[in-house]
Amino acid sequence: MRSCFVLIICVVLVSGCGGGASSGDIQDPDAVDTSDGMDLGSIDNPGAIDTPVANDDQDQGAADSDSRDPGGESGISDTASDPAGDPNQGDGVPPVDTAGNTDVPDAFVPHPDPKTVPLFQADAVLDFSLDFTPDQWALYQLTITKGIKDYAHCNLTFGTNSFVDAACRPKGNPTSWADQKKPQFVVRFNHWDANGRFMGLRAINLEYSPYHFAPIRDRLGLEFMAAAGVVSSRVSHVRLSVSGQDYGLYQNIEVVDHEFLEDNFVDPSGNLYEQGNKLITNEAINDLTRIWDLEDLVDGEPLTGDHTSFFASLAQLTDMHQILREMAAEAVLPTGDNFINGGSNFFWYDQPGRGFLLIPWDLDDVFSEWARTDSDFWAYWGEPGTGLPPCKFWQLVQQNPVWNSEFLASVRELRDGPFQAVKTRVADVCAMIRPIHETDAYREGDMQEFDADCTDMVARIDARTVFLRQAAP
DSSP states (O other): OOOOOOSTTTTIIIIISOOOOOTTOSSOTTOOOGGGSOOGGGGOOTTSOOOOOOOOOOOSOOOOSSOSSTTSOOOOOOOOOOTTSOOSOOBSBOOOOTTOOOOOTTOOOOOOOGGGGGGGOSSSOEEEEEEOOHHHHHHHHHHHHHTOOOOEEEEEEETTEEEEEEEEEEOSOGGGGGGOSSOOEEEESSSSSTTOOBTTBSEEEEEOOTTOSSTTHHHHHHHHHHHTTOOOOOEEEEEEEETTEEEEEEEEEOOOSHHHHHHHOSOTTSEEEETTTEEOSSTTTOOOHHHHHHHHHHHTSOSSSOOHHHHHHHHHHBOHHHHHHHHHHHHHTTOSSBGGGTOOBEEEEEETTTEEEEEEOOOTTTTSTTSOTTOOTTSOOOSTTSOOOOOHHHHHHTTSHHHHHHHHHHHHHHHHTHHHHHHHHHHHHHHHHHHHHHTOTTOSSOHHHHHHHHHHHHHHHHHHHHHHHHHOO
């Protein structure tokens, strides 16, 4: 949610652009407490300046570095990137060059594991069941009372598929749990047994937000990202039963981990950084050299002056085409606490032979008052009170006229294409979940407020479109 980090200074700037404190922001149900393994000391760069780290948690359950199939192929190595950051390989869609040409042959096509597909159906609300023994449910409740993220034993059932002895813990920021009518859940299948998998997954995220009447924003935002050609998590809606009691609607948001990399990138063996700084693959090797290089490059570059050398070095470290596309998609929505805003809600993936790529995360405040429709995408560091610093990475990149032109071309294309289709998705998803949401004893607000929120999201898309046509004619 609204947060940011400060990766030892703004790798922050870079590694995430993120960083200000937001401890007083009640709109932060996904902020992390450091007891849940967010040890930024493990990535400390001796050459960087230490700054306080904001407690923002993407909180999907930490990823492990072992693959879905340890005996399988890791994928074909990608080609080296050119000085513009274009390896002539793609994820989702082929890379876009500065002229807007997407006709790149033999681009890699994401291929979700077929076992996982039923868990992320687009046209139905799925039924999940979590079951606890009385003592384990009491333990789970105790972790909420204490504000800690300890695991309890649980069982998960979906259709005819069951997983016995999974690990369940509360999800999100413990400081917000008092606001929640029902808990969020991280369900891990490899916590007690490292080889545990459920339908190809090692974990499931079940998210609920107490801050919006229509619980669909993560889904719509991530679907838009996918339509924009940006690799992103799949999302489904589920009706959850907990030990026989109906807990109503949740969003099931795909975990970004090694399985995700295997499904979406030609080479899944690189380093994946949650919040732009927490290494969650290849931890045993723990080679942070390249993230430090990226961090130091941005931290050390003045905001004014000749950036020719900086631009060349940045293009060697990253796939700037992919990053510009992701930032353009954030700008169109807009986001309020993500990469382009100086927030920490994103992942870096350092794909071998290609460089750093952005993976979006936590879009639960799009189409709301926390992401204004008239926000200036050149310098929108979130709403007052979020405590986000400027994203130095973006401040520098927008000074490159070629990259600036490519970014604006993507803004126009996405504004007039995939963004307009989101309005239909708002209507479709609201209609799909409405009957179940109506019976949800834990829902936020009444059905009139739900309907009004759905209508308001469409109005916000229209208002944003008008603004973008003025800002990027």
